[in-house]
Amino acid sequence: MRGRRFFLALLTGLTPFGAIAESGPYVPYSGIIHGTVGTTPIAVTIRNATGSPITCQAALAHWYSSDLGRLPPGSTLPVVLHHDPENGEISLLNDTADRMPVEALWCGLPDSPEIARTRLTLPIRRGPAPAALTFVCAIEASGAMACGQES
DSSP: OHHHHHHHHHHHHHSOHHHHHSSSOOOTTTTOOBSOTTOEEEEEEEEEOSSSOEEEEEEEGGGEEEEEEEEOTTOEEEEEEEEOTTTOOEEEEOTTOBEEEEEEEEEEOTTOTTTSEEEEOOOOSSSOOOSEEEEEEEEOTTSOEEEEEOO
16 A cells, blocks of 8 residues: 555656646746836936946846946936836836836946945835936935935
8 A cells, every 4th residue: 555655656746747737838038028018107317416427227137237327427317117007016128128127226336336336216116106206326425325316
């Protein structure tokens, strides 16, 4: 009796029952959403008030990042993001209009972006989002860089 149970357990583990439950074959990149249908744009403006050049990046899902640009002192960087009010996701579109989920925006000094950088707070939540956000990056009295939302 014991050998029979072992054999059944072994047989169950070697059969593709999990694969039978699948709805079809795996297709790479099939879960990527294209375009902006169902989203609302958020016009983000980043202003450099530091007196030094800064660089800004988007931290994307799955440990990727995208360079948004380098800003000379006194300049601004416009970025268009897309907000899905159903799930709260904020996306950046790539060159083929694939939605790339944004986890955070970061700006920092180009010589030491890992040390002298700051996170820009995004409205990652369900429901409506603001149509425009403006962030001003400046050096604080402590020497740290901060990017605050302009009211």
